[in-house]
Amino acid sequence: MNILWDFDGTLFDSYPAYTSVLSQVLGDSVDEKEIYDQLKVSFSHAIDYYGLSEKQINEINNLNKLISPNDITPFESVEKILTFADKNVIMTHKSRAGVSAILNHYGWDKYFVDMVTIDDGFPRKPDSLSYVYLHQKHHIDLVIGDRLLDILPAKELGIQTCLFQNTNDAADYQLSHYEDFFKVVNIVKAQ
Template identity: 55%
Template sequence: MLNNIKGLTVLWDFDGTLFDTYPVYTTIFKKVLNAEHVDKNEIFRHLKVSFRHASGYYNFTEEQLKDFFLLEERIPPKEFKPFDSVETVLKYADNNVIMTHKLKKDVHKILEYYGWDKHFSEIVAGDDGFPRKPNKKSYEYLHRKHMIDLVIGDREIDIIPAKELGISTCLYQNNGSKIADFYLNNYKEFWNKVAL
């Protein structure tokens, strides 16, 4: 548990944690599926497990995967909205790092658009050569370098590596899981739930 939030080093997931990207991804996913009968809420639920899970569930072909990533690349950064009050938490922490499966250039594009690149000392992205979450190797690397105090993510795969390393965890907008130390529905709750 965290006893003092001051000077905190936080490892953040990107999609669904810092930025509300899933609505955009859901729309692209449905377009690539080209299936009117598939419910957007169902797609959203599968994407929240992981993109790999969702694309496997809907049996995406190689061509559909290419189409998805091509369409994603065309989305302007302004379409990816940051969650309300998350920047306040970023400013409060002493050090912020990101671990994401997203490509580094895409992360930088969005952070730079919002002027948020100044909030992060390091980004480990999907093209940096680490195994995908929930493998803990990227977290081990960041923890050795930065001494992580808290990991915040929106999916279990974001916090499983932290649990294995004995780091405090917070799940954002995901109360269905029972493995995190803290749960937040919005970042305004951060001070009551995490800042002990």
Template identity: 55%
Template sequence: MNILWDFDGTLFNTYPAYTDILYEVLGSRVSKEEILSHLKISFTHAVKHFGIDEEQVQRILAKEQDLHPANTPPFPYVENILKFSDINVIMTHKPRKEVVYILDYYGWMKYFKEIVAGDDGYPKKPDPSSYIYLHNKYGVDLVIGDREIDIMPAKVIGIKTCLFQNNTPGADMYLTTYEDFFKNLIEV
């Protein structure tokens, strides 16, 4: 099985740290729960929703780059799936340097054939261009993401989808924990 993965919120539990950063930058004027709900749609959505200006965006991005990988741990049991699959690839909006830093820290570069990162020139999700590229090269069987925009490109090109910790209608498979992956795989 060949799997295309999203990064933030799918492989690594980055949202608690990102929520804390936005909470700090916004001056505690919004609850962490509200911040998280908007981040789970997209960072761009959260920026627009909260009226975050360019200076604040730059502060947020700088704080994100300064995060130690220990503050963005992998989700439990996800490594079992990485070991099981034949090929794993990543498509993320995150800059390559940050992705590689986290993967190296956890010793996970060995699991990925290719990474399409935010600074590689592809249009942002839900545009399917990067998915088409990865699918044509690796024959992707399943796309796993935590947001609707992660599965939308896969649906356009006919690849099976899995939403992680998100029950938005439209996915072929839903997981709240990766421990249940193999049980649910039979159903897809």
């Protein structure tokens, strides 16, 4: 099975760190749960929702660079899936350097045969061009993401989709915990 993964919020629990950064920029008057919820839609959605200025966006970007890989932890049991898959690839809006730093920190670079990052010049999700590229190269069987925009390109291409910690009915499968992943695998293989 060849799996295309989103990075933030799917492989790694990064949103608490990003929420903290945005909270620091917005100040104490904004609830962190609300910030988290807006970030889970997308970073650009949060920018629009809070009406962030260019100065605030630059401050966020600078603070994000200070986040340590120790602050971005892998989700429980995801490594079992990475070892199970025939191929794992990543499609993320994160920089290649940022992704590589975290993967190397956890010794997970060995699990991925390819990745597309913001540095590669593809349009942002939900545009499907990066997915087309990875699918043509690696014959993707399943796309796993935590947000609707992570799976929409796969749906467009007819690839099976799985949402992690998200209950949107657009996904073929939904997981609250990666321990349940192998139930999904059995269903995918049966089709």
